[in-house]
Amino acid sequence: MGATLGSGSIRMRRLGRGAGALGGFVVVTALTFLGLLAITFFIGRVVPIDPVLAVVGDRASQAQYDTARAAMGLDRPLAVQFLSYVGEVLRGDLGHSITTNRPxxxxxxxxxxxxxxxxxxxxxxxxxxxxxxxxxxxxxxxxxxxxxxxxxxxxxxxxxxxxxxxxxxxxxxxxxxxxxxxxxxxxxxxxxxxxxxxxxxxxxxxxxxxxxxxxxxxxxxxxxxxxxxxxxxxxxxxxxxxxxxxxxxxxxxxxxxxxxxxxxxxxxxxxxxxxxxxxxxxxxxxxxxxxxxxxxxxxxxxxxxxxxxxxxxxxxxxxxxxxxxxxxxxxxxxxxxxxxxxxxxxxxxxxx
Amino acid sequence: MSAPLLDIANLRVSFPTPNGRVDVVKGLSLTLGRERLGIVGESGSGKSMTGRAILRLIRPPGRQAADRMIFDGIDLQAQGERAMRRLRGARISMIMQDPKFSLNPVMTVGAQIAEALRVHERLPRRDLRARVTEMLEAVRIHDPERVARMYPHEVSGGMGQRVMIAMMLIPRPDLLIADEPTSALDVSVQAQVLDLIDELVRNNGMGLILISHDLGLVARYCDRILVMNAGEVVESCAASELQNASHPYTRGLIAAVPRMEETRDELPVLDRSEWSGT
Incomplete structure (x- = not known):
């Protein structure tokens, strides 16, 4: 009897550890994913390609350029931009491809x-x-x-x-x-x-x-x-x-x-x-x-x-x-x- | 006197090195009844290789040969690998040195003990479990059912070695080789483990070969002693006669053992020129 009880408690403990591990697993995965988003976002800002220019073309006036820039949300603070980027990604919106002209x-x-x-x-x-x-x-x-x-x-x-x-x-x-x-x-x-x-x-x-x-x-x-x-x-x-x-x-x-x-x-x-x-x-x-x-x-x-x-x-x-x-x-x-x-x-x- | 349990004549074990083959055991002979034989010697004297050679477990490129190697009427050298496997564990078994390395880390203790029996006997699951529990109790493990479900990293060194003993004795072999069974353990549990081996060997009427570098320990637990040096047996005597050993190497070893009542500034150094002949 004592032995069966003992085995039960070992199993319970292993199960408890399993649940804790699962919780930790979800948190760690979410954090890693956030890190990944930060990196892609950062890459998007540092590459020497101007996304505004890519849209308006290089013969646009400064006013047109600024309007497009504001429309794309690029005039907001970086942190705000990052948050909205995360939001977009979570909603499954990854932007529009200029090559295929599709999402x-x-x-x-x-x-x-x-x-x-x-x-x-x-x-x-x-x-x-x-x-x-x-x-x-x-x-x-x-x-x-x-x-x-x-x-x-x-x-x-x-x-x-x-x-x-x-x-x-x-x-x-x-x-x-x-x-x-x-x-x-x-x-x-x-x-x-x-x-x-x-x-x-x-x-x-x-x-x-x-x-x-x-x-x-x-x-x-x-x-x-x-x-x-x-x-x-x-x-x-x-x-x-x-x-x-x-x-x-x-x-x-x-x-x-x-x-x-x-x-x-x-x-x-x-x-x-x-x-x-x-x-x-x-x-x-x-x-x-x-x-x-x-x-x-x-x-x-x-x-x-x-x-x-x-x-x-x-x-x-x-x-x-x-x-x-x-x-x-x-x-x-x-x-x-x-x-x-x-x-x-x-x-x-x-x-x- | 009946035929000996083990009769070995002129056993040689060699390994290749960049400078040609080197003999690590050079013509060892011994006969063993259902008694306790100790093999002592320093590191590299060939004592462990002797143990493995008896089980025919010298792996290539190592090689072993003997004029005679007979266990209980069975010519070990004439047996195929299959027949040897039936003897290993079941009739001749060996306790390994360090439970930290000699137990499989990803199998439960119970599964490893059960396996030792299962490869030799077909038993219903229930009986197998009962035998494992019984064996764990025999090596004085409390709560054997719980321990059987543990993994080697969850047990202490002393307990690990008792698990090892259980594993090697569960098929009830006739000859047990114990290769430095306690040198990886704390001094406090060494005696417990050795007493346990001693008791189980005596009760089951088995033969024991205790391999150790500890002269005192071997003298205490064995009936007869072989002293090995550089692959050769230099001394063979009854344990009680050890004080009268004649070979200079043995005398040197005995002299090196510190004694309670004396005060020495320096332990004597073995003078190898006395017997190495150069």
């Missing part, structure tokens, strides 16, 4: 899912192949398998993305015809399924339109594999080094002394502790992919955020640049916070 928020809602879809598929490939490869290489350290995996991963580090994209297209699309070409879908399927999430695979599945689904998958295959290869290279290398570190630990010997089978020594005793650092690595890789690989998006004419941001930068389209920066920053915050939560779940030592 930036609408543009981002269109381009970000394209990148999200590609990046998610890419990171899945990277994790599903990269982690086992890293573990395998570490378990057979020094063998030819280890060498082969290391060379393969090194290639992922050293081959330029655009080259791989072009060569991939030349071979698998133009040459062999195994995959579809650039773009998200064949042009005659474009806009066929109603947009719910912006993710073509999801939207076409919702619509039950499997022709579009498989066409989109066909288009995703090559760029996602290439992105997957790059994250695989990084993930496999890091996994290998984390595993080697673990395999040298005393508790691995303890497990072997107990007569634990080798697969269990590797996948349970050594792998469990590395899940935490591995999550950081995967999270950062994913965030990197979500930033949009400009090279890959350019080569594959992928209407993603990398492409959008590049175009915006080249056209000095500040609202679009800041909006995209905000989205990318938010993704980083979100992924970091998510890995923090996973830490707590996976590492008993961090649940203090």
């Amino acid at each position: 930036v928020a609408d543009d981002l809602a269109r381009v970000f899912p394209a990148t999200l879809e590609l990046a998610t598929l890419g990171i899945l490939i990277g994790v599903v192949l990269g982690v086992p490869m890293g573990v395998w290489a570490a378990a057979r350290q020094g063998s030819w398998i280890d060498q082969a995996i290391r060379v393969f991963a090194l290639l992922g580090y050293s081959i330029p993305a655009f080259w791989l994209g072009l060569v991939g297209l030349a071979i698998f699309y133009a040459g062999l015809g195994w995959v579809a070409g650039p773009g998200r879908v064949d042009i005659y399927y474009d806009g066929l399924v109603p947009v719910h999430t912006g993710l073509l695979l999801v939207d076409s599945a919702i619509a039950g339109n499997w022709t579009v689904f498989f066409n989109a998958l066909d288009h995703l295959a090559l760029p996602a594999t290439i992105l997957g290869f790059f994250s695989l290279a990084y993930i496999a290398r890091m996994t290998r080094s984390f595993m080697l570190d673990q395999l040298g630990q005393e508790y691995i010997t303890t497990a072997r002394v107990k007569g634990v089978p080798e697969w269990r020594v590797i996948w349970v005793h050594a792998f469990k502790p590395i899940r935490v650092p591995l999550i950081t690595v995967i999270g950062l890789s994913y965030a990197g992919l979500l930033e949009g690989s400009v090279m890959i998006e350019t080569v594959f004419s992928w209407p993603g955020i990398g492409n959008y941001l590049t175009q915006a930068l080249l056209n000095a389209d500040m609202s679009a640049v800041l909006g995209a920066t905000l989205v990318i920053g938010s993704v980083f915050i979100l992924i970091n916070k998510l890995s923090d939560v996973l830490y707590r779940v996976l590492d008993p030592r961090s649940r203090q």
